[in-house]
Amino acid sequence: MKINLGGTTQKKEFFPISFDSSTTSNFGECVPTFFQEVVAGSHLRIDLRSAVRFAPLTLPTFGMAYLHSYAFYHKFCDLWKPYNDFLARTPYSNGSGFSYVPTQVPSLPLSYLWFIVLCHSKWSLWKVTSGSVVNPASSPLNVGSYSVTPEAIHLPSAVKQFNDGLVRTLASVVLKSSPLSRPLATYLDNPSRSSNLVWSRSGSSSSPSTFVSADDPDAVTPAGSDFMLDISSENLYQMIDGNFTNEHISTGRRLLCLKLNNSGKFLRKIFMGLGYQLKNLDLSVPNVSMLPLFAFFKSYFSTFAPKRYIKYDQTFFGRVMTVVENTGNSLTDVLFSDTAFSKGGCPLAGFIDDLLSCFYTQDTDYYSSQIIGLVNDYGNDIDQRYISVDSEISPTVESVTSLVGNNSTPFVSFSEGLTHTQSQQNVLSRLTNFVNRRSLVGGKIADLLQSVFGISKQDVLDDDNPYIGSSVLDVDFSDVFSTAETAEGSLGEYAGRALGRGSDKFTVDCSSPGIVLAFSTVVPRTQKVQGVNPFLFHVSPSDYYNPQFDGITLLPTSKLSLYCVDSIADVQGAANFTRSFGNQSLFAEYKMRTQGILNGDLSLMSTKSSYDSFTMDQTIANYVAQDSTSEDGTVNFTLTSPNSARLSAGTMWRYIGRWLWLGNFDRIFLNTRQQYSTDYPDYADITWSSRDTHVTDDNLIVHNIVDLKINAPMLPLEDSYMTRDLEELRNGFGVRSQGE
Structure with a gap:
């Protein structure tokens, strides 16, 4: 006989959702615009209206720029294979004989995200001399009054050199005990992080954080900080690792003031764009799902990551998910507790560097399509x-x-x-x-099988491609002409401005529960010259x-x-x-773009610093900076030029904005116009690293109006407040099963 099991299928209803998404950005950064969780059977229409504004330009540029937006739909069961068993509460097995019943999706405490971002900061330490918080019973606000003085303690030279004091302190606050035994803290504490980057060819990295003494003019003050952390003398003891017995630590409260550097800001933009917030909460607070973060990186990887030598499963994100799926361990355990999950001496906490690699990549040209040698198997x-x-x-x-x-x-x-x-x-x-x-x-298996064995791509690729669609918005540049004398410039001074507006629409049918997300990036039209x-x-x-x-x-x-x-x-x-x-x-060379032309005073060493804002060419710049002239006529100057011996083919040439030495597109803006800095003793290490330890303002502002029109099998909102009898809501659908 057949048994009617009943059903929960609802009639499709219309749900309009509209909100704004605004952010600042820099060239090439891929920043999430939004994500929306969808139910099975949904039809989704996305209306994305965007506007871009540039910070004031030093000169009107002949360059061009574009806002690229991309939309994706990821099924939960594709992001995390145990998802269906998770819903059904049945054992999941990967075929190796081990099985487990998944009880929660991969998740992390918000405080861990806070910890990850704040480790990429410029920071100063202050001693709290007095402080109080007023919390009137009738007021929804707290008002605090504090007095601070520069911290008198002189941090040991080792802490100054490696700047690991910040990681130690934050780890003691968030991870509580044995902070440096945890893979994440150890990884962030490692000054040679870039050697572990999946896509890095060479180079080393300075520490991701920079300590500035509170009595220094460049100190991070409470008013100029992005985050403030009230710490105790016990936390400070962790800062100096407890090994410097000659350093006297007085009791009392300290105020740790942090200002995110460009890497920290980029990580925060990714988290915030997906709806996460950065907050140091007690670990008893429920975790938040990491599936949207995995969906974002997977979307980026499928769109821009150079795949000649790497597959998604070989990235830290892919490896983390593989370990989580195969072992049943929580994401917290995999990333922060058990060093046995390290691969090749590098903990899976390196997923942070996967995020820092999320920059736009150009289509291959004459240079970026070159290879070092004939390679196989990644x-x-x-x-x-x-x-x-x-x-x-x-x-x-x-x-x-x-x-x-x-x-x-x-x-x-x-x-x-x-x-x-x-x-x-x-x-x-x-x-x-x-x-x-x-x-x-390389890693394009479908291309390889079609090229070598004649197998159609349709027989290799998944039928369900997560890509929904993309759009391109032109940014228009125009002149700003001053007709009156100002304090900053003479009569007739002119500069530039840039603005772009546009919209696009995408539609997607969602056959399974999942995530719909979009991300965008602003890129210049550029060339090698x-x-x-x-x-x-x-x-x-x-x-x-x-x-x-x-x-x-x-x-x-x-x-x-x-x-x-x-x-x-x-x-x-x-x-x-x-x-x-x-x-x-x-x-x-007959078949693709090779070189553009940059001529005249635009390229002469003595004059190009005055003209380089007129174009957005991808230049590996060489500059001469005259430092001083002594009384005897001695001229001291600093020469900055590329190390030609280190210029070799690789995927790095496709990235826009990821490295300071390749392009320096911020030269067109008034607030970040600067020549390549020669003040750093480890200049070569910094310029060959993917991390940016500088602290600069973002130059691009992107505003999006997101209109989602969702047609989904759910109760209408007016019936969602228990105001209708259940019998009225039954729709007659059921699931029939063959009984014994």
């Missing part, structure tokens, strides 16, 4: 040997030096005693073709296009085609420029 060198090829011109060598010219074709040299048949040559050609395909498609046009290296017959050899191999390219500007003669050895930048397909 970074492992493949054993490909050419017969008797000089290693100095092999395209598989990381730094390629050609003894007969940088654009020479790698050749096969046959010795007199070597027997080499046509059949062997055919096999070698096929092997080369196969390796090249695997190398160039400092190299020699690759066509100028065409000096031999073999350099010119020949259809018989089109696409036959990969060739070493000249580093001079990327960068050929010297601030001072012979400042770098010629060997740095004879090495190849990377490997590019033969005749690729």
Whole structure:
């Protein structure tokens, strides 16, 4: 017989939801606009109206900029595989024989997010001499009065050097006991974090935080801070690790004043854009779901992450979720408690650096499409040997030096005693073709299977693509002309402004419970302008296009085609420029963009600092800063120029705004216009790091009006307050099951 189990299916009702989403940003930062949880069977229409304003410009620029917006729908069961068993309260198994009943989605306390963000700060310490809070019974507000003085304690040199005092203090407040035994605190405390970045090629990192003594003119004051933390002498003891017995710690309260640096601000923008708030709450307060954060990063990764050498499962986010799914451990345990979950000496707490990598990436061009060598299996060198090829011109060598010219074709040299048949040559050609395909498609499995095995992408890719749609909004630049003399400038001074408005609509049918989210980023139209046009290296017959050899191999390219500007003669050895930048397909310069033109005073070293705001070219700048002139006529100056030996092919060339040394697009703005700073002793480490320890104001303001029109099988709002009899709400639908 058949048994009617009854049902909970509701008629679809219309639910209009409208709200604003506003944020500041910097070029290239991918910031969430909103997220909305949806139920199964929902039809969602998104009307996104956006406006962009730029901070005042120093000069009217010829550059162009765009606001890109992207929308995604992620099923919960795709984000977290045990989700269906979680709802059904049934055991989940990944097929390995271990099973468990999931009881909650991956979640974290808000205080941990607070801790993560605040560890990326500029901070000062003050001693509280008096303080009181007035809380009238009839008032909804608290009013506090405090008096503070600069903290007299002198932190040990080790704390000053590594700035780990902040991590220790915050960890003692949030994590309570044994803070440095926890992977997250240990990871944040590590000054070489960037060596563990998944997408980092080289370089080291300074500490993510900067200590400034309270008696310093640049100290973070209570009024100038983003966060203030009332700490005790016990917390301060954790700050100096308890090992510096000569340091006297007086009893009493301290006020820790923190101002987020650009990395901390970026992390906060990601969290706030998804609705999280940063608050140090007691750990007894319920956790918050991390599924929206995973959905955001997965959306970013599928849109912008360079996937040639990495898959999502290899990122920290992917690895964290794999551990959570396979073990049943809570996200808190995986990230903060058990060091056994570390991979390769780096704890899974490195997911923070995944978030700091969420910058816009350009489509590949002549430079960013180059590769160092033929690789396979995500970074492992493949054993490909050419017969008797000089290693100095092999395209598989990381730094390629050609003894007969940088654009020479790698050749096969046959010795007199070597027997080499046509059949062997055919096999070698096929092997080369196969390796090249695997190398160039990288992690795009669908492209590889279609290219090599002829399998259709439809048979490989998921039917349910999380991508909904995208839109592009132009930002218009215009002049601002002053017709009256002002205190800042003379008559006729002019500057610039930028503004953009637009709207777009997306629709999505949600077959399963999940998350709909959108993120946006503002990017400039930019180009590289400092190299020699690759066509100028065409000096031999073999350099010119020949259809018989089109696409036959990969060739070493000249580093001079990327960068050929010297601030001072012979400042770098010629060997740095004879090495190849990377490997590019033969005749690729005919088929894609290479160099733009930046001419005249716009590019002369003596004048370009006055003109570089007129364009938004992606320049690796070289500057000369005159520091001082002594009485005897001695001129002291500082020269900043790229290290040509370190310029090599990689995915870094696709990122916009992620590194200060590559572009410095903030030069067009009045409040952040600055030359490359030479005040830092570890300048090379800072510029090659993805972390930005500077504290600057954001230059872009993005305002969104989000209109969601949801048609979903839920009770209408007017019936949701227990004012209708249950019998009236029954709709007659049920689930029929075959009974025994």
